[in-house]
Amino acid sequence: xxxxxxxxxxxxxxxxxxxxxxxxxxxxxxxxxxxxxxxxxxxxxxxxxxxxxxxxxxxxxxxxxxxxxxxxxxxxxxxxxxxxxxxxxxxxxxxxxxxxxxxxxxxxxxxxxxxxxxxxxxxxxxxxxxxxxxxxxxxxxxxxxxxxxxxxxxxxxxxxxxxxxxxxxxxxxxxxxxxxxxxxxxxxxxxxxxxxxxxxxxxxxxxxxxxxxxxxxxxxxxxxxxxxxxxxxxxxxxxxxxxxxxxxxxxxxxxxxxxxxxxxxxxxxxxxxxxxxxxxxxxxxxxxxxxxxxxxxxx
Numbered sequence: 001x002x003x004x005x006x007x008x009x010x011x012x013x014x015x016x017x018x019x020x021x022x023x024x025x026x027x028x029x030x031x032x033x034x035x036x037x038x039x040x041x042x043x044x045x046x047x048x049x050x051x052x053x054x055x056x057x058x059x060x061x062x063x064x065x066x067x068x069x070x071x072x073x074x075x076x077x078x079x080x081x082x083x084x085x086x087x088x089x090x091x092x093x094x095x096x097x098x099x100x101x102x103x104x105x106x107x108x109x110x111x112x113x114x115x116x117x118x119x120x121x122x123x124x125x126x127x128x129x130x131x132x133x134x135x136x137x138x139x140x141x142x143x144x145x146x147x148x149x150x151x152x153x154x155x156x157x158x159x160x161x162x163x164x165x166x167x168x169x170x171x172x173x174x175x176x177x178x179x180x181x182x183x184x185x186x187x188x189x190x191x192x193x194x195x196x197x198x199x200x201x202x203x204x205x206x207x208x209x210x211x212x213x214x215x216x217x218x219x220x221x222x223x224x225x226x227x228x229x230x231x232x233x234x235x236x237x238x239x240x241x242x243x244x245x246x247x248x249x250x251x252x253x254x255x256x257x258x259x260x261x262x263x264x265x266x267x268x269x270x271x272x273x274x275x276x277x278x279x280x281x282x283x284x285x286x287x288x289x290x291x292x293x294x295x296x297x298x299x
Contacts (some may be wrong), residue, residue, distance in 0.1 A: 007077065008200070009167040017163035025182070040079050040114050041112050041114055042114075042115065043110045043112060043113070044083070044091055044110055044111065044113050045109055045114055046100065046104055046108065049090070049091045049093060049096055049100055049101075049113070050090050050091070050092055050093070051092075051093055052092050052094060052097065053204050059141070059189060060097075060098060062131075064103050065098070065105060066102075068099070069102040069103075069105035070106075071102075072099075072106040072108065073104055073268055074148075075184075076102060076179070077108075077112055078100055079095070079096070079099070079102055080112040080114045081096030081099055081111055081112070081114075082094040082116060082126065083094060083113045083114070083115070084116055084118055084123065086117055087149070088108065091113065091115065094116065096124055110177040125149065125163050125164065126184055126201060138188060139174065139188050139194075139198065140175055140177060140178070140188050140189050141189070142174055143174040143177045143178050146164075146174055146175055147175060147178060148158055149163070150178060154162075154174070155176070157171050157172055157276045157299055173199065174195075175200050176199075176202055177195065179202065179291050180198060180202065180210075181207060181210070181211065181214075182202065184198065184201060184210070184214050187218070192218065193214075193217065194224060196224035196228075197217055197222075197224055197236075200213065200217075200227040200230075200231040201213050201214055201217075201227075201231070202229045203232075204231050204234055205235075209234050211233055212234065213230055213234060216230060217230075252275060252276065253275060255272045255274075255275075255276070258272060259272050265297070266289070266294060268283060268284050268285060268286075268294065269283075269284040270283050270284070
């Protein structure tokens, strides 16, 4: 198992010290670099460098890229790109795709790189941490990156949080965003909605009511606090409506069997309320440790 990594330690937590010593070499000083003997940095033609399919960041702002390209024209690339050579002799970007894209715009033909070899897990962690450290990911990209890392490595939410230096609740809340309808997720990607707005929408059960709140947020440009207040109002109306139409449920043997299976699996009291088409499941817990245990079973 890889050692725990923290964002507070920066990329140095993932890369050897020799990389730190080479991280301030601009491309404009290539000739000096080649004769100075700096360890680990070499120059590779852009034609041999290709994007990482597991790159967490999918959206690159063209204005920001143009600004970075201007900076590269004047100062060169300050921090080398981290790459990994594949079996075909191409170099896959592990960290620094934004720099590579801007370098192409700036007209460079080659860039300074550090070639490394990573396991699938570490490659994903390096790429994810670089983006998270620089706040380059929108909330949906970050959530998708956590999910991809978990799928790739089999890590739990706790272990994933440890790898990227986050609290478990941060990772859990991020993953919840992926339950939202695609239209809502796209609005978050574009920056029309914040993660706070998304949490307000997620606090409401039912896609139809969630969509109602989503439309109101966009239409009225609601703040997060206003969205939370409206979510509470919609939740209250939804509960009242359910109470008005509720009646004493008929005894359904199939639900009794399911309750028994839930109790045996979870080791606690479980109550199913409703019928075979819709309803709610109540799960009892008796301490924080008990809640954590159930969370891991259901996570």
